Amino acid sequence: MNCAESRLLLHAHADGELDVANSLELERHLKTCAACVAEQKSLHSLKSALRQSSLRYDAPESLLKEVRRLGRGSGGEARPGIFHSLLLWKWLAFGATAVATVAILSRPEGISGRDQMLDEAVASHVRSLMAEHLTDVTSSDQHTVKPWFDGKVDFAPDVKDFAAEGFPLIGGRLDYLNGRAVAALVYRRNKHCINVFVWPATNTENGKRALENRRGYSVINRETKGLHYCLVSDLNEKELTELGSLIGR
């Protein structure tokens, strides 16, 4: 481990968020590097100063009062308190923001949009392994993983366990690619990890299974039943193609 890596991981270590393997490696580096040890000391002092300071603001009584009145007596008659105190233009502005957000989320992906999406998919695959944040919901049960995505993404990904075919389902994760919420399904093949990113189809793949290589990772894109499936892994192309033909079938 070099100093640049150590300087980054020190923070996750101090926050108690670093996995065991990286912690061990970091501690090994700290034994030989006085500069990083000094940085670690400084970091700990900064953290404890932040914790001990009275930087936190408490909610004022007026806010608590308004919130307590929220919804009370909202039986169709006049709603007291906050509902009335909010001016109409605020709601109009809120509506406009919501419309703009929807417009951004649902903008059609052109070729460059596709490119960016795939680059981010590969980056996210790498990060999911690095940060030990592979899954939000860990289960090989498709009936657990599929409903977990309800209300988190605006589409229903097809979730199936392919343990019988040698690709056990590990779990699912919510991810963000190119500014859009996507579902990430995680499968394993022996020691290899496969991320399958799912988002609504944009008709850029014409139904074919396109295999390509990005930064040394194999990537397969497939659109079927209105959804785009993007498989990313360091697995060999042949085996990834095998999973590609199972997904969304």
Add this chain to the structure above:
Amino acid sequence: MSDNEQQAQFDRLVTPHLDAAYNLARWLAGNDHDAEDIAQEACVRAFRFVGGCRNSDGRAWLLAIVRNTAYSWLKKNRPAAVVSIDDDALAEIEDKSGSASSFHSADTDALRAALETLPLEFREALVLRELEGLSYKEIAEVAEVPVGTVMSRLARARRQLQGALDRKEKV
């Protein structure tokens, strides 16, 4: 969902976290008055959408709403405050900052002033981590970025905070 259920859900998921909601709004808005407006509006939204909250604990969910409300408000009223940071610029910053600087004790006022100078995304990462004690995963949920980005933002945020404190000491 009936009105009673909605109210019960709100009392269970949202009400316990009003201090956290206000604290985040206050740090993003920079003053009491705007912070209260933002926190209030966020609570109205939380009340309307509480039926869709799937978390057993509403804190991160509520904070995500506060954050979105604050960003919309800032974009409208103070567009200059909302300048997106470049999350890929880590290496550059690390190189520039060079050797390790050591932390000397700083009082609350100095810390507060230094924290206020940080870009929005860095400020919120530090507030959520150090003042609210959120995990990386929860911060990722609130800020809608991957966990790896949370880690690098915190590293850069602390570095900049340290830099701001150092500069102050020299003056």
